[in-house]
Amino acid sequence: MKKILALLALSLSISLLPNLASAHGPSPQKIEKTVTIKADPAKVWATVKDFGTAHQWLPGVASTKLEKVGEDTFRTLTFKSGGNVYEKLRSIDNDSMRMKYEIVSGTLPLTDFNGSMTVTKGPGAGEATVTWVGRFYRLYKLNPPIPEGQDDATAVKAITDIFDAGLANLKKVVEAAK
Amino acid sequence: MAKPMNMQPIKNFNPMASRLVLLCGILCCVVFSAMPILARDTTAYAYITNQGEDTVSVIDTAKNSVIQTIAVGKGPVGIAVSTALQRAYITNVESQEISIINTQSNGVIQTLKINGAPVGLALSADSNTLYVADWFANKVLAINTQQARVVRELNVGDAPAGLVVSPDNKWLYIANRDSDDIAIVDTATLSIKKRVKVGSHPFGLSLSGSGKWLLSVNVRDDSVSLINTKTYSQQTIKVGYHPYCAAITADEKILFVSNTQDDSVSVIDLATNKILKTIAVGSTPEGISIDPMTQRAYVANWGSNNVSVIDSKSLLVIATIKTGEKSRAFGQFILSPR
Numbered sequence: 001m002k003k004i005l006a007l008l009a010l011s012l013s014i015s016l017l018p019n020l021a022s023a024h025g026p027s028p029q030k031i032e033k034t035v036t037i038k039a040d041p042a043k044v045w046a047t048v049k050d051f052g053t054a055h056q057w058l059p060g061v062a063s064t065k066l067e068k069v070g071e072d073t074f075r076t077l078t079f080k081s082g083g084n085v086y087e088k089l090r091s092i093d094n095d096s097m098r099m100k101y102e103i104v105s106g107t108l109p110l111t112d113f114n115g116s117m118t119v120t121k122g123p124g125a126g127e128a129t130v131t132w133v134g135r136f137y138r139l140y141k142l143n144p145p146i147p148e149g150q151d152d153a154t155a156v157k158a159i160t161d162i163f164d165a166g167l168a169n170l171k172k173v174v175e176a177a178k
Numbered sequence: 179m180a181k182p183m184n185m186q187p188i189k190n191f192n193p194m195a196s197r198l199v200l201l202c203g204i205l206c207c208v209v210f211s212a213m214p215i216l217a218r219d220t221t222a223y224a225y226i227t228n229q230g231e232d233t234v235s236v237i238d239t240a241k242n243s244v245i246q247t248i249a250v251g252k253g254p255v256g257i258a259v260s261t262a263l264q265r266a267y268i269t270n271v272e273s274q275e276i277s278i279i280n281t282q283s284n285g286v287i288q289t290l291k292i293n294g295a296p297v298g299l300a301l302s303a304d305s306n307t308l309y310v311a312d313w314f315a316n317k318v319l320a321i322n323t324q325q326a327r328v329v330r331e332l333n334v335g336d337a338p339a340g341l342v343v344s345p346d347n348k349w350l351y352i353a354n355r356d357s358d359d360i361a362i363v364d365t366a367t368l369s370i371k372k373r374v375k376v377g378s379h380p381f382g383l384s385l386s387g388s389g390k391w392l393l394s395v396n397v398r399d400d401s402v403s404l405i406n407t408k409t410y411s412q413q414t415i416k417v418g419y420h421p422y423c424a425a426i427t428a429d430e431k432i433l434f435v436s437n438t439q440d441d442s443v444s445v446i447d448l449a450t451n452k453i454l455k456t457i458a459v460g461s462t463p464e465g466i467s468i469d470p471m472t473q474r475a476y477v478a479n480w481g482s483n484n485v486s487v488i489d490s491k492s493l494l495v496i497a498t499i500k501t502g503e504k505s506r507a508f509g510q511f512i513l514s515p516r
Contacts, residue, residue, distance in 0.1 A: 026271040026295055026313050027229055027253045030481065030504060090419075090439070100439075114420075114439055133481065135462060143274075143295055143314045 024112050024137040029152055031159045034131045035167035039174045041128035045097045045119040047174055048130060051075055051089045057173040059165045074104070083107030090114075103136075110136045110155035132167060134159050222469045223281065223513045224476050225266045226485060227254035228502025234268060234277075235485075235501040236284055237476070239469045239512070242487055242497040246284045250277040255506050256298050257465070259513040260305040263323060266513065267308055269296035276310065278326065281513055288326055292319070299509060300341035300350070302365065309350055311338035318352055320368060330368050334361050340383035340423075340508075342392070344407070351392055353380035360394055360405070374410055376403040382423030382465075382508070386430045391448070393424045395435060402435055404451065415451050417444040423508065425466045427473050427490050434475045434488065436463035443477055443486075445493055455493050459486035465507030470514045478507035 037044050047057065051073060052066035058077070065076040073089040085106030092099045096118070103113035113136040120129045136159065140150035148154075224237040227250075234254060236246040251270025258267045259281065266279040269292075276296060278288040294312035301308055301323070308321040311334075318338055320330040335354025342351050343365070350363040354373075360380060362372045377396025380403070384393040392405040397420050405412040418437025425434050426448070433446040436459075443463060445455045461481025468475050474496070475488040483505055487497040 026255065026297055028480070028504075030230065133461070135481065 025141055025152075027152070028112075028135050028137055029110075029156050029159075030133070030135050031156065031163055032131065032133045033160075033163040033167055034129055035171050036123065037128045037130060037171045037174050038126065039128055040126065041097065041119050041121045043177075044128040044130060044170075044174055045094075047170065048097075048117050048119055049092050049094075049099045051092075051099070051101070057166070057170045058162070059169050060162070077106075079107075108155075108158050109139050109149060110158060111139055111141075112137045113159075130167060130170065132163050134163065219515050220471060221515055222471050224467065224469070224485065224507075225257050225259060225268075225279070225281075225511050225513065226465075226478050226501045226505050226507045227257050227268055227511075228483075228504060229253050229255060229480070229506050230483075230503030232270075233502050234266070234279065235505070237485065237499055237501070239472065239474070239476070242499055244499060244501060247502065248279060248284055248286060250279075250286060251275045251289065255508050256296065256310075257507055257509040257511040258299045258301045258308060259511065260301050260323070261514050261516060262305045265305075265323070267299055267301070269299055269310065271295050271297055271313070276308075276321075290321070290326060292328075294319075297508065298339050298341045298353075300343050302343050302350075303345055303347040307365070309341050309343070311341055311352065313337055313339065316354075318350070318363075332363065332368050332370070334363075334370070335359055335373070339381045340395075342383045342385045342510075344385065344389040345387065346389060349389075349407070351383055351385070353383045353394055355379050355381055355397075358396075360392070372410070374405060374412070376405070376412070377401045377414060382421075382436075384424040384426055384433075386426045387428050388430065391426065391430065393426065393433065395421045395424050397421060397438075400437075402433070402446075404433075404448075413451055415446055415453075417446075417453070418442050418456065422464045423466045425468045425475060427468055428470065429473075432490055434466055434468070434477075434490075436466045436477055438462050438464060438480070441479075441481070443475070443488060457488060457493060457495060459488075459495060460484050460498065464505070465509065465511055467507070467510050467512045469512055476507075476512060478505040478511075480504050480506055 055061040055064045062080045067074045078084045086104045090100035098118040100116045115134040118131045138152045138155045140146045221240040226235040234248045235244045238245045251273035253272030256269035264281045268277040276290040280287045295314040297313040298311040310319045318332045322329045335357030337355040339355045340353040352361040359373045376394040377399035379397040380394040382395040394403040417435045418440035420439040435444040443457045460479025463477045465478040473490045477486045485499045
């Protein structure tokens with residue numbers, strides 16, 4: 001009986017999936033974090049825009065695999081804790097020192113992620129400011145009640161943790177490389 | 179206003195009468211300027227929903243500054259305004275309700291609980307009916323604005339988003355985001371007459387002033403579908419990355435489209451359907467509406483928490499107005515003075 005119920009539950013959830021495949025929640029989330037690095041902005045930008053070497057400064061990332069598909073550039077970040085994320089490079093603008101990327105798929109508890117990293121001069125002489133911005137939705141796509149681990153707070157925490165640890169270590173790595 | 183009789187050449191000039199006219203003129207000025215309602219007679223007001231701080235910013239378009247910030251429900255997204263009723267209607271998708279604002283006092287006078295996820299909304303041309311799209315339940319609700327209650331419901335396509343009503347009040351157009359089509363609904367019977375396929379993920383809708391042109395903004399295709407509402411023939415115009423919303427000038431010559439992931443607005447010449455210009459605005463622009471008095475386009479920037487004002491002649495950003503956290507303003511958000 002239990003088996004039948006489990007099968008029923010599974011088939012029900014599968015039958016619901018096609019309808020949900022493209023939908024997302026109604027309210028996008030935003031995380032914006034900055035760090036000041038004591039280094040030449042051009043040097044910081046060189047690290048930020050290098051799409052294939054994120055593991056060198058992004059904590060928790062074991063490896064970065066870069067791929068070219070036609071004109072497009074993708075990377076797979078494999079996390080030390082297991083899981084991964086497959087990302088597409090959207091643009092690199094050397095004039096405004098801004099790179100844009102998006103998450104195509106992966107194990108992070110969120111969906112429809114678009115991000116950018118921008119390097120600006122200052123605030124002090126010989127300093128650079130890095131601004132990392134992400135826009136995304138929670139994993140759960142329907143009305144409340146929202147299952148644990150699929151809500152806005154979980155998605156926001158996942159990105160906040162990555163951005164905070166990433167920027168702190170980016171600062172450390174770039175400043176140490178002087 | 180009475181006809182200006184005294185514009186005729188005065189044949190028998192009477193100094194006493196002219197003094198009386200002057201006195202009347204002065205009195206009128208004094209009396210009228212003391213009435214705040216008349217100050218609103220030539221100025222439009224933009225109502226901007228701020229998702230991240232649960233407020234609505236009210237922009238005086240003559241000054242291009244925020245004159246008031248109104249607390250509403252959680253996660254405000256959609257907006258519809260009525261000059262006839264002096265009301266603004268706000269969908270609060272996270273608290274599942276609609277806030278009704280009196281636009282003369284700029285205070286919330288009523289909150290309607292909606293058993294669903296209200297996102298897009300639009301008023302009928304006569305302001306008698308407020309249509310609300312339920313993003314999750316795939317329904318559109320018809321609310322009687324006098325009674326402030328749901329009177330009818332319609333099952334539509336998947337994830338209904340943008341809504342717009344024809345100026346003759348006969349048709350309601352619904353963008354079914356996840357069905358990739360537009361439902362054309364007869365407002366008399368609230369039944370679907372036709373469904374028109376458009377590009378992938380239609381979100382914002384816009385109608386030209388005459389009702390002839392319907393614009394569907396297709397997020398996943400980076401395009402807009404320009405639909406002739408008489409023949410349903412359509413043309414597709416490529417715009418920027420992940421466009422959300424569109425607005426057309428009163429002369430039906432220029433179309434503005436917000437490109438959320440390019441931080442820009444595409445300007446399209448509707449005579450040729452070619453892009454005239456791509457204008458850099460704030461970060462992640464969403465809602466866009468045109469001030470009927472000045473023909474300036476107002477663009478709500480979700481990412482940079484402000485509104486960009488574009489002059490439709492020079493196609494330059496002439497002002498950037500700080501609003502609230504995560505400005506969305508999804509819908510026709512400018513309250514015309516008349």
